Amino acid sequence: MAAAAQVLHQQGVERTTIADIAGAAGVPVGNVYYYFKTKDELVQAALAEHSGYLAELTGELDKLPDPLERLKALIGAWVGQRDVAARYGCPTGTLAVELDKRAEGGMDLEAGKVIRLLLDWVERQFRELGLPDPDDLAIALVGAYQGMSLLANALRDPEIMTREGNRLTRWLDTLPNDGTRGSNS
Amino acid sequence: MAAAAQVLHQQGVERTTIADIAGAAGVPVGNVYYYFKTKDELVQAALAEHSGYLAELTGELDKLPDPLERLKALIGAWVGQRDVAARYGCPTGTLAVELDKRAEGGMDLEAGKVIRLLLDWVERQFRELGLPDPDDLAIALVGAYQGMSLLANALRDPEIMTREGNRLTRWLDTLPNDGTRGSNS
């Protein structure tokens, strides 16, 4: 599953053969088919991997006491992945684009479900901050992440992630404060 | 070329066969190969179509006297395409994702060049407005467009385009004014 997630991210779903995944995992092709009946099941497995990574990350962030700090740490994690994003794009975002075209199998919305998990977590943070329209704010933040990942990838420029990350962090600081948290400045 | 642009956008590069494009254009396959030696050349042609559409759009917007109004009209054009974006994504953005994986042929950066054209035009508007860091602002605006297109597509929800479009328009109004243009409020 880890091999599938990595190779599918780097080479894309359509350009990746089962032999590629088998090779990356160090097993022969027939072996892969023993555990995954179709290529689509391997894609599902890769999505589950990304979903697990997301749960792990948000689980860590939830340990931070302040929702605003959690969101800033999330942006920090995104920027920390800037080189991967510039080379291969956001794993879930590029999968969403690829699966949308891959009509057969009805998996076109599976990547959207993982993105939805991230959206819901982000929305929860904005809600805890007492901000109006937390769903719109979540769309704005996650959308900015997907957008900067796509641009960084299309232009092969990791600096885009850094610059947008800084702007987003400043943006978070400009949002109205409901007064229950203290300001350090 | 128009048929190639449309079918490649809707079905994706890898899932589109030459027969699909030939069928959409109403000609047999052999005919397509008379004008385009390889599938990659058809992709190039599709990119040229999107680039032409972009030039047409910005050409129209340039007729507006105020750069701020040009940017707002650009956002309006994006939102006007919300149903297409929700179903198939941004034509250039999804192509960028697909071409990044399609290593062979060295076309991985071609879609990035078209996006660069848009970025440069947007940056020019911000510069005319006398705003600091116009390149960062352009990344933010075009990134937001790519992000909301991807989210709308992944979640199959055109309303995301409308809501983000409204937010971006309000954002433009909050940017510092250099004083050379009048405020109506």
Added chain:
DNA sequence: GTCTATATACAGATAGAC
């Protein structure tokens, strides 16, 4: 449960009649 060999299908590309 692991691995090799192969069947099946289909897409990119070409040859050549018209």
Added chain:
DNA sequence: GTCTATCTGTATATAGAC
């Protein structure tokens, strides 16, 4: 310049030995 028929490569998936 248009179109049909076909070659060729390759990827998914399976059969079956071990």
